[in-house]
Amino acid sequence: MAPSSSSGLTFKLHPLVIVNISDHYTRVKTQLNPPPSVAAASGNGHGGDVAFQQNPRVYGCVIGVQRGRTVEIFNSFELLYDPITDILDRSFLEKKQELYKKVFPHFYILGWYSTGSDAQESDMHIHKALMDINESPVYVLLNPSINHAQKDLPVTIYESELHVIDGVPQLIFVHASYTIETVEAERISVDHVAHLKPSDGGSAATQLAAHLTGIHSAIKMLNSRIRVLYQYLVAMQKGDIPCENSLLRQVSSLLRRLPAIESERFQDDFLMEYNDKLLITYLAMFTNCSSTMNELVDKFNTAYDRHTRRGGRTAFI
Amino acid sequence: MDIEQKQAEIIDQFVRRSSTCKGEALASILLEATSHPSLFAFSEIMAVPSVAELDGTTTSVYLDVLRLFAHGTWTDYKCNAGRFPELVPDQILKLKQLTVLTLAETNKVLSYDDLMQELDVRNVRELEDFLINECMYMGIVRGKLDQLKRCFEVQFAAGRDIRPGQLGSMILTLSNWFNTSENLLVSIQEKIKWADNMGELDKKRRNEIEERVEEVKKSLSTKKLHTVGRQMLTLEGMRRSLLNQAE
Numbered sequence: 001m002a003p004s005s006s007s008g009l010t011f012k013l014h015p016l017v018i019v020n021i022s023d024h025y026t027r028v029k030t031q032l033n034p035p036p037s038v039a040a041a042s043g044n045g046h047g048g049d050v051a052f053q054q055n056p057r058v059y060g061c062v063i064g065v066q067r068g069r070t071v072e073i074f075n076s077f078e079l080l081y082d083p084i085t086d087i088l089d090r091s092f093l094e095k096k097q098e099l100y101k102k103v104f105p106h107f108y109i110l111g112w113y114s115t116g117s118d119a120q121e122s123d124m125h126i127h128k129a130l131m132d133i134n135e136s137p138v139y140v141l142l143n144p145s146i147n148h149a150q151k152d153l154p155v156t157i158y159e160s161e162l163h164v165i166d167g168v169p170q171l172i173f174v175h176a177s178y179t180i181e182t183v184e185a186e187r188i189s190v191d192h193v194a195h196l197k198p199s200d201g202g203s204a205a206t207q208l209a210a211h212l213t214g215i216h217s218a219i220k221m222l223n224s225r226i227r228v229l230y231q232y233l234v235a236m237q238k239g240d241i242p243c244e245n246s247l248l249r250q251v252s253s254l255l256r257r258l259p260a261i262e263s264e265r266f267q268d269d270f271l272m273e274y275n276d277k278l279l280i281t282y283l284a285m286f287t288n289c290s291s292t293m294n295e296l297v298d299k300f301n302t303a304y305d306r307h308t309r310r311g312g313r314t315a316f317i
Numbered sequence: 318m319d320i321e322q323k324q325a326e327i328i329d330q331f332v333r334r335s336s337t338c339k340g341e342a343l344a345s346i347l348l349e350a351t352s353h354p355s356l357f358a359f360s361e362i363m364a365v366p367s368v369a370e371l372d373g374t375t376t377s378v379y380l381d382v383l384r385l386f387a388h389g390t391w392t393d394y395k396c397n398a399g400r401f402p403e404l405v406p407d408q409i410l411k412l413k414q415l416t417v418l419t420l421a422e423t424n425k426v427l428s429y430d431d432l433m434q435e436l437d438v439r440n441v442r443e444l445e446d447f448l449i450n451e452c453m454y455m456g457i458v459r460g461k462l463d464q465l466k467r468c469f470e471v472q473f474a475a476g477r478d479i480r481p482g483q484l485g486s487m488i489l490t491l492s493n494w495f496n497t498s499e500n501l502l503v504s505i506q507e508k509i510k511w512a513d514n515m516g517e518l519d520k521k522r523r524n525e526i527e528e529r530v531e532e533v534k535k536s537l538s539t540k541k542l543h544t545v546g547r548q549m550l551t552l553e554g555m556r557r558s559l560l561n562q563a564e
Contacts, residue, residue, distance in 0.1 A: 205516025212509045216502060223498045230491045237484050245360040246321045246328075249476030252483065255490045256422055256474060263426070 011138070011157050011178035012072040015186050017062055017113070018155055019193070020076045021142045024058045025115045029144075032056055055144065057083065059114050059126065061093065062140055063100060063107040071138065072181065073110055075100075081126070088129050097133075111138030117145065119158055119173045127160055128171070136160065139173060153180075320357065320456055320475045327353060328361045335365045343368060344379045351386050352407035357415065357457060359387040360478040378402055387478040390416040391436060410451060417452055421474035429467040441467070 059081040064073040077096050080089035097109060112130055114123065119141055130137045136159065143154035158173040165172070182190065195214070229251060235241045236248075331350050335343055350362055362368060363383055382401055385394060391412050394401060404412065413436050420427055420435060429441055438444045445462060448469060452458045459473040479487075 205512045205519065208512045209509050209516070212505055212512065216505045216509065219498055219502055219505070223495065223502065226491060226495045226498065230488065230495055233484065233488050233491060237488060245358065245364075245478065246325065248479045248484070248487075249358060250321055251476070252422075252479060252487055253474055253476035255487055255494075256476075257425075257472070258490060258494060 007136075007159060007161070007176070008069060009159070009176065010070050011176055012070065012181040013140075013155070013157070013178045014064075014072070014074050014181055014183070015190050017073055017076045017140065018142065018153065019189075021058070021060065021113050021115065021140070022144070024060060024078055025056075025142070025144050028056050028058050055115075057115055059088075059112065061096070061112050061130075062110055062138065063104070064110045065106055066108065066110065071110060073138070073140070074107060075104070076113060076140075079112070083122075086122075086125065088126060109133050109137075111140065113140035113142065115142045115144050117143050119156075123173070124160075124171060127173075131160075138176070323355055323456075324358050327356050328358060331356075331362050332365055335362060335368055339367050339370075347379045347383055348405075348408075351382060351411060352405055354407070354411075355455070357411075357418070357475060358478055359383055363387060363478075382408075386412065386415060388480055390419050392416075395437075413447070414451055414455070414457060415477060417448070418457060418474050418477050421458060421471045422477070425471050427469045427471065429469070432469065 058078070060076050060078040062073050062076045064071065064075065066072070077100065079096075080092045081087070082089075100107060109130070111134065112126060114126075119139065123139065127137060127139060139158040139160070141156045141158065143156075145154075147154070155178075157176045157178045159176045160171045161174050162169050163172050164170075232241070232247075233251065236243055331346065335346050338346060347362070347368070350356060350359065363380075368380065368383070378401060382404075385401065386408075389412075394404070394412060416435055417427075417432070420431065429444060432448075433439070433441075433444055436444070436447065438447060448458075448462065453460075457475040458471060460469055460471040462469055
């Protein structure tokens with residue numbers, strides 16, 4: 001269903017689009033399958049629908065700029081599509097298009113998006129419907145099922161091409177490769193989302209674990225890259241790969257920077273900061289303990305003395 | 318990395334030109350290559366077969382010069398000045414730049430004295446000018462000049478051509494780096510497990526204390542306040558102190 005695209009267009013996708021699509025999907029899914037507390041409150045009215053709407057498909061438009069052979073997708077908005085009657089709400093689409101044109105005069109409708117695991121036949125209808133706005137729309141598909149083993153983004157971009165199948169020229173979807181392009185503002189927000197801690201992670205242990213996990217994954221990536229370099233050099237030494245001098249030069253200049261943190265000044269600064277931190281933690285612990293002790297003594301005194309004598313107390317300790 | 322890109326075109330050019338010529342014509346090409354202001358890599362040119370043929374002929378000095386530029390330093394040239402033809406000022410400049418690169422290979426902090434000796438420069442001012450104008454602005458080194466300590470801290474230095482033996486040492490360094498990072502990964506994982514365990518223990522302790530408090534509350538009966546009073550108050554005090562400590 002999806003061989004590689006041959007149109008030669010390069011696609012650049014902004015993270016805002018991905019966040020928009022996933023947000024749209026999450027909203028629709030939560031509204032259809034309300035969380036247990038809400039369902040119980042509303043009296044189990046949607047009991048029958050829950051099984052049906054496990055993975056609702058959402059639809060929307062993507063907009064952006066096309067400069068020559070580069071297609072850059074900046075933003076997206078939602079569309080009203082009724083899967084039962086197969087009708088795309090055109091007036092809504094036009095209204096939205098007009099509004100977006102006012103704010104972003106340079107953006108054109110480049111295509112549409114949807115969620116699901118694979119492109120389907122019915123998608124071709126919507127694709128053809130959009131072909132009168134843009135003669136070659138793109139189809140962005142987000143796979144909402146979470147797969148922890150998968151390392152790449154579950155986003156695929158499809159283009160439509162005219163292929164002759166069984167003697168009949170048909171439009172089919174073909175894969176297109178894309179790169180992610182970020183603006184500074186997007187980088188900040190993506191970083192923020194990536195570092196979301198669990199909202200009840202108040203305890204120090206979970207925060208520490210989360211922080212360490214982040215460092216762990218970063219070092220793992222570094223590790224895999226070092227391994228690639230190492231295997232490349234070993235192969236070059238054995239002679240499997242012809243020597244490429246410019247790469248070797250770059251590697252040698254990189255390796256010269258190691259070890260990066262062994263100078264004396266670094267050790268001094270590092271140890272000083274480490275000792276300072278330990279001292280402050282120790283001091284805080286001291287203060288905590290002494291205040292707890294104080295409270296304990298006060299309460300003990302109050303508890304005991306109420307019984308033995310009024311006024312004038314003997315010190316307990 | 319940008320130096321490599323800048324050089325790539327020039328290298329291509331020279332390789333093409335030298336593969337078409339032979340003998341004397343090559344000599345002039347090599348001269349041009351070694352004086353070219355932005356060319357610091359010569360191993361590709363050395364690999365061209367017609368250049369390698371020069372070895373042993375009358376014009377082999379030019380090949381020697383090329384080798385000197387690929388792997389040698391200014392001191393090498395001074396010691397064996399007889400073997401090499403006269404170098405034009407451009408070439409001298411380039412050789413000195415390459416010398417700086419070689420020095421940066423071994424140490425990250427280069428003292429001014431060492432540099433002045435290697436480069437035959439008399440005073441600090443000249444040295445600094447050379448470093449700033451010829452090396453840093455050309456982009457082959459990046460670093461900080463520390464005047465108080467009279468040293469030059471190198472943060473980045475472009476690579477020189479690789480001698481055949483250097484590949485082995487590069488592989489060794491890489492494997493060390495790789496092993497260190499693997500060990501680090503393992504120790505981080507252990508720390509994560511430790512943090513999780515500590516969190517678990519803490520939660521369990523709190524739960525236990527809460528349970529004991531509940532038990533005490535339930536076991537309090539409504540007997541005479543007086544006789545049980547002392548016991549109840551003590552238990553209350555104990556509960557409060559336990560909770561305080563738990564916090």
